[in-house]
Amino acid sequence: MATVDTVWRARDTNPGEIDAALRSALSQVHRENAGYVPARVLNLVTIVDKQYSGEIANRLRRVGRYHPSRTIVCSVDPRRTTLDAVATISAPSEVGEGNIGLLRETVVVECGTRHLKHLDRIVDPLVVTDLLTCVWAPHGHAEAVDSLLDMSQIVLTDGVDEPEPVDALHRAQQLSKKVYVVDLAWLRSTPWRERIAATFDPPTVRPELRTISAITIRHHPDSAVAALLLVGWLASRLGWSCSPLMSGRGGIIEGNVHARRQDVRVRLEPDPRLQVRGLAGLTLSTASGRTYSLDRGPGGLRAHFENRRGEQRDWTILGASRGEAGILGEGIRQALLRDQTYKPALEAAARLLP
Template identity: 30%
Template sequence: MIVELPDTTTSQVSKTLVKIREEGGVVALGRVLTLVIATAPGSEEEAIEAANDASREHPMRVIVVSSDPEEAPDLDARLDAEIRVGGDAGASEVIVLRAHGDAARDEESLVMGLLLPDAPVVTWWPGASPDVPGQSPLGRIAHRRITDASTKPDPQHALHACATSYTPGDADFAWTRLTLWRAQLAAVLDQPPYAPITAVKVTGAIDSPSTTLLAAWLHLQLDAPTTYELTPVEEGSHGIHGVELQRDGGTVELVRDIPGVATLNQPGQPTHHVALPRRNLRDCLADELRRLDPDELYGEVITSGLALLGDAEAEGVHA
């Protein structure tokens, strides 16, 4: 069910929610968190679809704040709202707020009256995000703040901006997309022989901040000389292409040569094919919502790991 509320207020939206619950039996009990999605006009549906899918694992209230920062500042203040429940909202209830004029200037006030009481708040910017998410109006009220460097015009620059603006509780999908790669590499290193890694090489597309972040994680964890190569998109597929771990006894190679499937080569062992699909928005969002405390490992990698990788680059280790 979708209820349209043109030219309304947050108070009227809240009252309508109560009315819908009383008349239709839709309840807020069991909602474990409030997800606030800050997006540009026209980009709401993809984010809502991902949130609806993720809500089946994490029942929640979804508040979508849609505004255009480049909109003429002299427009009359106006708030158009939409409430989705039932089959149109998965296991959540979705409130879409389309703000214009002065109504779009105070995002915090727009959502404060709609947050679930005593429930954690997660803010997600699927596209453009503030320079310092932790100090933004929607970031200050959140326990977790999620960005996506890969959606920016310059993903590599956006990743380093995440490092300089990092506040405990921040997260980026560039890190979330590494979960399967990190698990597979950790499994390889848990097998004999247990010889130390002497060199690491990571390759990927230039529009893949995950490639740089994977190199930073490996450099931080293995303390081995690390190189990473970023290739133009037209020369290969998007995302991470492969990882080489060099030992005295030979090189371990994990290469994603076809979409969704990687080839694992280890000295003295047969070639294995490993499922390594690129994670979609739903998977990344559901993964990040599994923890509502700061991701300390991400914080260490995005700050210290990237900095160490920068030192390696200055020493000529970067390829």
């Protein structure tokens, strides 16, 4: 859809001036066309390194209908000592009589590292009051995130951004004590969790859940967190007792968890062929001799089933993956929901850490 933008710019400004300019611009746009109304669902505060701000802007443009109502981008330049700002109000170019055109507001504040410890003083006047506020810092800046926790309800994270899984899971645990955490690493496993649940949903197959004896997960070399969270999800839902796994050569993580009837062998294998973050495939085995595998493939997930008698079936689950472009949009959507399965999976995954 074509849009028209109202833009305000200022150098060496302050939050009060930015807020006043936004209010004035919104009033002006509404006077020009009473059909224009501001969207009022979610504030998104994004903290980015200035040199990578273009990449983040591209990702935000691809979230589609899940775009936040007001986006506040804190662009960090280590050398900066003052604040510059650009405020943009985007409106549909045409609104028919009797229709509504939703306005999207974006504020880019260029700040320095000296501002991060007290970033709440800059951001607080700029968020829309009475809306949920979500914070996303794709380039780290934990100090800035911590300064915003008292005024935020959600933190958007990505466990694969941390060099070590232990840091990612411990940080998520720390944040989840104060706010609702949406982890993109967790969302990347959604199609896999959905298919596992669907496989064992029929009443005739459900008893097989108690006989799972092994699980192997193949993942992007940087996405061990996503694999650990998937095992944590199974453990939390099936009542498995978790203890630390062992690290091996080539980044392999393996060991046993303890089900009610038997041990379950767990193996996490990096797959260097995978070009996108997330999972490449998984294989579940049961004590009755059944194996069920899922692997990435063109157009969806390739599924394979085999039983003790050697009978086999193969099929494709079309469109099962949202793709990396859709993960951020799904993360913003999840900020408005509450996934009750994530936190138990996170706690179980943390107990699996080597």
